[in-house]
Amino acid sequence: MGKIQAVVFDLYGTLIYLPRHRAFSKLFLDLGLTREETLKAKTIAMTETFDSIGDLVAKIRPKEKGDFSTYEGLIAQEVALVKPFSDTYETLSMLRDKKIEMGVISNFGTPYVEPFYTLGLKQWISLRVFSCHVGLIKPWPDIYRLMLRSLGEQPEHVLMVGDNHKNDVEGPKAVGMDALLIDRTGQTPGSITSLRDVVRYL
Numbered sequence: 001m002g003k004i005q006a007v008v009f010d011l012y013g014t015l016i017y018l019p020r021h022r023a024f025s026k027l028f029l030d031l032g033l034t035r036e037e038t039l040k041a042k043t044i045a046m047t048e049t050f051d052s053i054g055d056l057v058a059k060i061r062p063k064e065k066g067d068f069s070t071y072e073g074l075i076a077q078e079v080a081l082v083k084p085f086s087d088t089y090e091t092l093s094m095l096r097d098k099k100i101e102m103g104v105i106s107n108f109g110t111p112y113v114e115p116f117y118t119l120g121l122k123q124w125i126s127l128r129v130f131s132c133h134v135g136l137i138k139p140w141p142d143i144y145r146l147m148l149r150s151l152g153e154q155p156e157h158v159l160m161v162g163d164n165h166k167n168d169v170e171g172p173k174a175v176g177m178d179a180l181l182i183d184r185t186g187q188t189p190g191s192i193t194s195l196r197d198v199v200r201y202l
Helices: 023-030 035-047 053-060 069-081 088-097 114-118 141-151 165-174 196-201
Strands: 006-009 101-106 127-130 158-162 178-181
Touching (some): 023 035, 023 053, 088 101, 088 196, 101 141, 141 158, 165 178, 178 196
Parallel strands (some): 006 101, 006 158, 101 127
16 A cells, blocks of 8 residues: 555544434334335435434435424434544544544434534544435445545545444445554454554554
8 A cells, every 4th residue: 555645534433432323223113114114214314414303204204294302302312422432532633743634434314413523523634524414325435435536635545444344444445445444342353443553554
């Protein structure tokens, strides 16, 4: 690989921690969706913006009526629990000191955008590709290419770091990027166990 000029992170499970993420799953279960309908609903939830759960349900089942405030409450509870990993801010600061450009590519629904800003990650990461804003999800190749265009870098000069092998290793490598899997449990061979390892890798 050539010299790494930019590092692109996954968000949830990599830079920030979400203890529970069950609101959408409960919603889809309560709607009685089939497995195929659930897969389609998950894609809609992650690739389309919506103002409320009622708005999301209307996209999935236009004729469905009901009170969806319970799910709004569940999401609010989940978002309130989001926190950065202990190595996040330190690592981002070290990379900035090394003049490494940073970006984030992440799959999630509209309500889960807020923690990126409230936790102050914007001060380090200026380039953001959120699936719900761009209509693309990992591991679709175009979502990585969109980031590469934003960075203005060739893929061999960009490193992707994330906690999902398919989305954060296989997907980026398929378009020519370098990639590191992070597994803080240390149970996955070849993975890193801390974001500090990214700095050492460079």
